[in-house]
Amino acid sequence: xxxxxxxxxxxxxxxxxxxxxxxxxxxxxxxxxxxxxxxxxxxxxxxxxxxxxxxxxxxxxxxxxxxxxxxxxxxxxxxxxxxxxxxxxxxxxxxxxxxxxxxxxxxxxxxxxxxxxxxxxxxxxxxxxxxxxxxxxxxxxxxxxxxxxxxxxxxxxxxxxxxxxxxxxxxxxxxxxxxxxxxxxxxxxxxxxxxxxxxxxxxxxxxxxxxxxxxxxxxxx
Amino acid sequence: xxxxxxxxxxxxxxxxxxxxxxxxxxxxxxxxxxxxxxxxxxxxxxxxxxxxxxxxxxxxxxxxxxxxxxxxxxxxxxxxxxxxxxxxxxxxxxxxxxxxxxxxxxxxxxxxxxxxxxxxxxxxxxxxxxxxxxxxxxx
Numbered sequence: 001x002x003x004x005x006x007x008x009x010x011x012x013x014x015x016x017x018x019x020x021x022x023x024x025x026x027x028x029x030x031x032x033x034x035x036x037x038x039x040x041x042x043x044x045x046x047x048x049x050x051x052x053x054x055x056x057x058x059x060x061x062x063x064x065x066x067x068x069x070x071x072x073x074x075x076x077x078x079x080x081x082x083x084x085x086x087x088x089x090x091x092x093x094x095x096x097x098x099x100x101x102x103x104x105x106x107x108x109x110x111x112x113x114x115x116x117x118x119x120x121x122x123x124x125x126x127x128x129x130x131x132x133x134x135x136x137x138x139x140x141x142x143x144x145x146x147x148x149x150x151x152x153x154x155x156x157x158x159x160x161x162x163x164x165x166x167x168x169x170x171x172x173x174x175x176x177x178x179x180x181x182x183x184x185x186x187x188x189x190x191x192x193x194x195x196x197x198x199x200x201x202x203x204x205x206x207x208x209x210x211x212x213x214x215x216x217x218x219x220x221x
Numbered sequence: 222x223x224x225x226x227x228x229x230x231x232x233x234x235x236x237x238x239x240x241x242x243x244x245x246x247x248x249x250x251x252x253x254x255x256x257x258x259x260x261x262x263x264x265x266x267x268x269x270x271x272x273x274x275x276x277x278x279x280x281x282x283x284x285x286x287x288x289x290x291x292x293x294x295x296x297x298x299x300x301x302x303x304x305x306x307x308x309x310x311x312x313x314x315x316x317x318x319x320x321x322x323x324x325x326x327x328x329x330x331x332x333x334x335x336x337x338x339x340x341x342x343x344x345x346x347x348x349x350x351x352x353x354x355x356x357x358x359x360x
C-alpha cells in the first residue's frame with residue numbers, strides 16, 4: 001500500500017518507521033526542510049519538500065497512485081483544504097485528516113474526508129485511561145488564557161447523577177462539549193441526557209472555575 | 222442588503238466601505254480591532270458599517286451574527302484555506318440558503334476549483350488583478 005503523509009511534523013519519523021516495518025510504501029510531504037533532510041538521511045528518498053495545498057507538489061509526491069493520504073498539520077483549516085483538494089483532484093480512496101479544535105467537528109464531519117481524527121479527543125482518551133478514577137483533570141489551556149478544557153468523571157455518589165445538563169447550574173461561561181458514557185458512547189442529545197455515575201464530561205471552563213465545576217459534578221451532600 | 226464580511230484586511234475593508242456607500246449594511250468581523258482603523262471614521266461612527274471584534278471561524282460567534290438573515294457572506298481573511306473553512310461553517314449554519322451567496326476570496330488558484338465545486342462562489346483576486354493589469358497595458 002502506498003501512503004502519502006503531509007505535514008505530520010514530529011510524528012513523521014515514527015510514522016515512516018512504522019509503515020515501512022509493516023511493509024507499506026510511505027512518502028512524506030512537508031514544508032520543514034530539516035525534517036525532510038532527516039527523514040531522507042534515515043530512510044532514503046521517502047520525503048520531499050512541498051506544500052500539501054499545491055497540486056504540483058502533491059503530484060510530485062505521487063498522490064495520484066496513493067491508497068491513503070494523511071494530513072496532519074497543526075492547522076485544522078490546512079488539513080481540511082488539503083484533504084478536500086486531494087479527494088477532488090486525485091480521487092484518492094482514503095483521505096485522513098487530523099484536527100485539533102472541537103469547534104471544527106461539524107465541518108470535518110460534513111467535509112467528505114473519509115476519516116477525521118480529533119487530536120483533543122485522542123489526548124482525552126489517552127489521559128483518561130492513565131488517570132483512571134481521578135474525577136477532574138485539566139486537558140489544555142486555550143489560546144488567550146481565559147479558558148481551559150477540563151475532563152470531569154461523575155463520581156459514584158455525586159448529586160449530579162440522574163440530573164440533566166440544564167439542571168446542573170454550572171458557572172456562567174462554562175459549556176459542556178462532550179458527554180461520554182462509561183461504555184464510550186458519545187451522547188448527542190446533551191440537553192436531554194440524564195447523567196450517570198462514571199460518565200466522562202468534557203467542559204470548556206472559564207479560568208479558575210475548574211474546581212467549582214468539579215465540585216458541582218462530584219459532590220455528595 | 223445585509224452582508225457579513227469575515228476579515229478586515231484591505232479587501233474586506235474596501236468591500237465594506239463600497240457596500241455601505243451604496244446603501245447596504247455590512248458587518249465586518251476581525252480578530253484584531255486595529256484592522257478596523259482602515260475604515261473611514263464616519264462610516265463606523267454612524268453605524269453604516271458594524272464592526273465585530275472576534276474570531277470569524279468560531280461557531281458561537283457566527284451564530285451571534287444572525288447569518289441566516291444575511292444575503293451574502295464574504296470570507297476574506299487573507300488565508301485561502303481558512304476562508305474555505307469559514308465558508309463551510311457558514312454553509313452548515315445557513316442550511317437551506319444558496320451557497321453561491323457565500324463568496325470566498327482567494328489568493329491562489331488551486332483552491333478556487335475546489336470551493337466552486339463545493340457550491341461557493343470563489344473569487345481569485347490574484348487572477349483578477351493580473352487580468353486587469355493585462356487589460357490596462359493592452360497585452
